[in-house]
Amino acid sequence: MNILTFNSEEKLNEAGAGIIAGIVQTKPQAVLGLATGGTPIGIYKQLVKKFEAGLVSFKDVTTFNLDEYVGIDASHDQSYRYYMEQHLFQHVDVTPERTHVPNGKAADLQAECSRYDEAIAEAGQLDIQLLGLGHNGHIGFNEPAEELVSGTHVVELAEATRLANARFFASEDQVPKQAITMGVGSILKAKMILLVVKGADKADIVQRALQGPVSTDCPASLLQTHPSLTVLVDEAAGSKLV
Ligand SMILES: N[C@@H]1[C@@H](O)[C@H](O)[C@@H](COP(=O)(O)O)O[C@@H]1O
Numbered sequence: 001m002n003i004l005t006f007n008s009e010e011k012l013n014e015a016g017a018g019i020i021a022g023i024v025q026t027k028p029q030a031v032l033g034l035a036t037g038g039t040p041i042g043i044y045k046q047l048v049k050k051f052e053a054g055l056v057s058f059k060d061v062t063t064f065n066l067d068e069y070v071g072i073d074a075s076h077d078q079s080y081r082y083y084m085e086q087h088l089f090q091h092v093d094v095t096p097e098r099t100h101v102p103n104g105k106a107a108d109l110q111a112e113c114s115r116y117d118e119a120i121a122e123a124g125q126l127d128i129q130l131l132g133l134g135h136n137g138h139i140g141f142n143e144p145a146e147e148l149v150s151g152t153h154v155v156e157l158a159e160a161t162r163l164a165n166a167r168f169f170a171s172e173d174q175v176p177k178q179a180i181t182m183g184v185g186s187i188l189k190a191k192m193i194l195l196v197v198k199g200a201d202k203a204d205i206v207q208r209a210l211q212g213p214v215s216t217d218c219p220a221s222l223l224q225t226h227p228s229l230t231v232l233v234d235e236a237a238g239s240k241l242v
Contacts, residue, residue, distance in 0.1 A: 001210065001226075001229040001231060002229070002230045002231070003210070003233065003238070004231065004232050005235060006233070006235070007234075007235055009042060012042070012196070012198070012232050012233075013042035014046055015232055016040070016042075016046070016232055017046030017047045017049075018046075019128070019194055020032065020194070021050050021055065021056040023127050023128055023192075024056050024057075024058065024061055025055075027127060028057065028059070028061070029060045030061050030127040030128070031061075031062045031064070031124055031125065031126050031127050032061055032064070032128055033126040033128060033129030033130060034065050034088075034130055035065070035066050035129075035131050035132050035140075036065065036066070036067070036080045036083045036132075038132075039132035039197065040087075040130060040132060040196060041087055043130070044088040045087075047088065048088065048092060051091070052091075057093055058092045058093055058094045059094070059095060060095070061094065061095075061098065062098040062099075062100070063094065063100060064119070064123070064126065064182070065080055065081075065084060065101040065102070066129075066131070066182050067080060067141045067179050067181040067182065068081065068179060068180050069104050069176040069178075070109065070154065070178035070179055070180060071104060071105065072104055072176060074105070078168050078169055084099065084101060100116070100119055100120075102152065102180035102181075103180075104179070104180055109154050109180065112180065113151070113152040113153055113154065114152075116152040116180070117151045120152075125189060125191055126186075126189065126190035126191065127190070127191050127192065128194055129187050129190035129192070129194070130194050131187070131193060131194065131196070131223075132195075132196060132197070133197045133202060133206060134164070134205075134220075135160060135201065135202065137205050137208065137209055137217070137218035137219055137221065138158070138161060138219055138220070139184070139187060139195075139219050139220045140181040140182050140183075140187065141155050141157065141161070142155070142181055142183065142184050142187075142219040143156075143157070143161065144158070144216065144219060145219075146216060147216060148184045148216045149183045149184070149185075150183045150184065150185025150186065151183045152181065152183060152186065153180070153183055154178055154180055155178065155179055155180075156177060156178055157176070157177060157178065157179055162175040184219055184222055188222065188225070188226055190226075191228060192229075192230065193223055193226050193229045193230070194230050194231075194232070195220070195223060195230070195231045195232070197231070197232070197233045197234075197238075198234045198237050199234070199236055200237070200239065203237055203240040204240060205220070206231075206233060206237050206240070207241055207242075209224075210223075210224065210231065210241065211241060211242060
């Protein structure tokens, strides 16, 4: 694993965007696994700048997002589809049909999960999976549990996760109770994983995930087993790494 520590958020974002843009420059038909949350916003901003400067095109790229809330429409301002449109898709030249986010409003959620897995398989292996990190060690919405699910599935969100995400909703009770998420198996199948973590509040969990025991109690710890893991941390998030 390659851990890179940055003393400025700008440099971290630039490094993250540089890695993703580099993949697309060498392989215009790359398959990108994308993430939401507060952490990657700056990376997407830098990618938009690179697109505007003519350095990279997303025209032939296929994207798969990690997760989506159940029960809210794509047009809801807290849906992850909406987030991706706001922060990346509408600012670059992606081909809309090649951008995939699970449909949290599907009538048959199980069928939606299978459809999502089939679409990933059809696109081929993810060239890179971008990941943030939840305070309890979740990746995507794979919450700590005795057993983790490999493929795309429906999850009950942990109370801590709903609380953490309540800041984006009018109140906590409006945070959906379920989500669709790619499984840990799908994440680990990516050729490369780019984990990005910012802030002192994540210092403990990033240490546990990267240097603690590999355990389903901390889903991100499974990333230790991946042959090509790059981690970008700011000094605060990386302060407890030894
Ligand atoms: N499902 C998302 C994750 O994909 C994200 O990585 C994580 C951290 O979010 P943030 O970057 O806002 O701290 O929580 C959310 O619940």
